[in-house]
Amino acid sequence: MKKDIFTLLGGFLTAVLLFFGTIGVSFDWFTQESINAFVLAASAGVALFINLYAIWRNTYVSKKAKLQKKALQAQGLIKK
Numbered sequence: 001m002k003k004d005i006f007t008l009l010g011g012f013l014t015a016v017l018l019f020f021g022t023i024g025v026s027f028d029w030f031t032q033e034s035i036n037a038f039v040l041a042a043s044a045g046v047a048l049f050i051n052l053y054a055i056w057r058n059t060y061v062s063k064k065a066k067l068q069k070k071a072l073q074a075q076g077l078i079k080k
Contacts, residue, residue, distance in 0.1 A: 010039040
């Protein structure tokens, strides 16, 4: 599903590029390569955010993580 969203984003930006070209507006930095780079950076950013959220949730929020932390502290394997 994520790949589909980024494909749609790239398609939309390409359509905007073609529209600007049709009406005679051009930007030196707005090319197909810059669109591809932006889509790649956006997908990497979203993947990073999802992973950071999963780590945060599994470490600090879930009941299982809290119980595991208490058990490890009781065994002296991690500091309080």
